[in-house]
Amino acid sequence: MNRQEIDTLVKQMNVDTATAAVDQRVQTIVVRLLGDLFQAIEDLDIQPSEVWKGLEYFTDAGQANELGLLAAGLGLEHYLDLHADEADAKAGISGGTPRTIEGPLYVAGAPESVGFARMDDGSESDKIDTLIIEGTVTDTDGNVIEGAKVEVWHANSLGNYSFFDKSQSDFNLRRTILADAEGKYVALTTMPVGYGCPPEGTTQFVLNKLGRHGNRPSHVHYFVSAPGFRKLTTQFNIEGDQYLWDDFAFATRDGLVATAIDVSDQAEIQGRGLDKPFKHITFNIELVKDATTAPSTEVDRRRASA
Ligand code: MBD
Ligand code: FE
Numbered sequence: 244m245n246r247q248e249i250d251t252l253v254k255q256m257n258v259d260t261a262t263a264a265v266d267q268r269v270q271t272i273v274v275r276l277l278g279d280l281f282q283a284i285e286d287l288d289i290q291p292s293e294v295w296k297g298l299e300y301f302t303d304a305g306q307a308n309e310l311g312l313l314a315a316g317l318g319l320e321h322y323l324d325l326h327a328d329e330a331d332a333k334a335g336i337s338g339g340t341p342r343t344i345e346g347p348l349y350v351a352g353a354p355e356s357v358g359f360a361r362m363d364d365g366s367e368s369d370k371i372d373t374l375i376i377e378g379t380v381t382d383t384d385g386n387v388i389e390g391a392k393v394e395v396w397h398a399n400s401l402g403n404y405s406f407f408d409k410s411q412s413d414f415n416l417r418r419t420i421l422a423d424a425e426g427k428y429v430a431l432t433t434m435p436v437g438y439g440c441p442p443e444g445t446t447q448f449v450l451n452k453l454g455r456h457g458n459r460p461s462h463v464h465y466f467v468s469a470p471g472f473r474k475l476t477t478q479f480n481i482e483g484d485q486y487l488w489d490d491f492a493f494a495t496r497d498g499l500v501a502t503a504i505d506v507s508d509q510a511e512i513q514g515r516g517l518d519k520p521f522k523h524i525t526f527n528i529e530l531v532k533d534a535t536t537a538p539s540t541e542v543d544r545r546r547a548s549a
Contacts, residue, residue, distance in 0.1 A: 249281045250274075304445040311347030311544075312446045316457060320344040321493035330538045338383045339531035342540070343494045345476045346464065348404040348438075349396060351548035353414050358423035362395065362432035364412045371400040373521040374503065376430040380422045380467060380528045387426025388530060391469040394419045397435040397462065404438075406549055413549060431515075434503070434522055437461045437486055450491065457491045460484035463501075465528070472530035473540045479526050501526055 244252070253274055261270075283289065304310050314320045324342050331337065354360070380391035396417040398404050405411035416435075420428040440447040440457030447457045461481040468474045478494055479501035480487055487495055506512065507520040515521065531537075 244281070244285060246278070246282055249285070250278050253277045253281065300445065300449075307445050309445045312440065312444075313449065315344060315346055315492040315494075316440065316446050316450055316455075318493050320346070327538065327540070334536055334538060336531060336534070336537050339473075339529045340467075340475055340477055340527075341496050341498045342475060343477050343496050343499055344492060345466075345542070345544075346478075346492065346494070348407055349394075349464065349466070349546050350404075350406045350414070350417060351546055353394065353396070353417040353419050355419040355421065357421045358427060359429045360395075360418040360420045360431070362397075362416050362418045362430050363399075364415045366412070366415075367400050367433050371436075372434040373517060373519065374430075374432050374434045374524065375515065375521055376432065376463065376524045376526055378428060378525055378527040379426045380428065380469070380530065381426055382472070383529050383531060387422070387424075388469045388472065389422055389424050389426060391422040391426065391428075391467060391472075391528075391530065392419060393422060393428045393528070394466040395430055396464045397432070398438055400433065400436050402436045402438040402459075406547055435461045435463060435481075437484055440491070455491065456489075458486045459490050459492055460486040460495065462494065463524075463526075465526075467528050467530060469530060471533055473533050473537060475528065475530055475540070476542070477528075479524070481524070 257274060257277065258270065284294070301310075304313055321344055324344060327342065376395070380388045380393065382388060396404065399408070399411060399416060401408075403411065405413065405415035405417060416432060418430060420430060422428050438459045440450065442457075450457045461484045462478045463481075464478045466474065466476055477499060479499050480490065480495040482500055482502045487500065501524045503522040503524050505520060506523050512518070512520060
């Protein structure tokens with residue numbers, strides 16, 4: 244079949260057959276995607292067994308709750324960032340901390356505090372470096388944004404995230420910090436280790452077919468929001484990690500690379516109330532003012548909440 248015949252067939256089956264109210268948007272998307280799929284079957288001579296393997300794959304990936312991970316790994320989520328950047332540019336919006344992917348491991352409902360939070364439960368304190376993250380939330384002119392909501396989440400020393408890893412305590416390494424009167428937030432936590440896809444999982448299965456690894460560099464995720472500003476979804480990725488620029492999820496971006504500085508000065512250690520050297524990262528955040536002409540940065544997706 245040629246494309247015209249395909250489009251006619253798809254329309255006959257899924258448009259002309261409507262006998263009840265139609266969601267026009269869904270219809271448009273379904274018709275387009277089916278046409279593109281049928282065209283790919285033509286072009287690549289995709290065999291029936293291959294079509295069924297594909298559908299079985301989605302069944303398995305869905306049952307394993309790995310479709311979010313797959314979207315990250317295949318670059319769909321990063322593509323959406325690039326597409327949003329382009330839409331912003333077209334709308335004349337620029338500046339602020341760059342966006343990058345949310346990933347599949349956010350959990351709503353983390354404990355909230357003002358200015359400071361300790362994020363770890365202490366269970367790994369003796370096997371991993373302490374990390375202090377601090378920064379200021381400002382607008383693009385440098386004015387501080389008191390009360391900005393800084394949601395932070397990251398992995399433990401094994402690259403695992405609480406909630407998804409049931410061996411961790413509730414909300415371990417997940418906090419919501421409201422910027423103080425100077426716009427500052429400080430997080431006392433442990434150094435994250437980069438995530439790796441479950442080796443026997445459905446995402447790694449496809450990555451193996453593509454000859455790809457499923458590793459991320461060490462990183463820390465953020466949602467930052469404040470009334471009158473565009474919600475920011477971002478992360479910093481930590482300098483020195485072998486996967487910094489070889490991230491299977493393509494989240495590392497210029498402006499989002501953080502350097503963890505070793506601090507061993509006794510006075511500084513004591514001043515922080517700590518008892519051993521620590522690592523320090525500064526990550527300042529600039530939010531962009533909201534405007535009616537600005538594309539929304541709120542993404543509606545299913546998220547865990549505890
Ligand atoms: C992660 O920690 C992550 O950030 C992404 C994007 C995918 C898998 C695990
Ligand atoms: Fe992550």
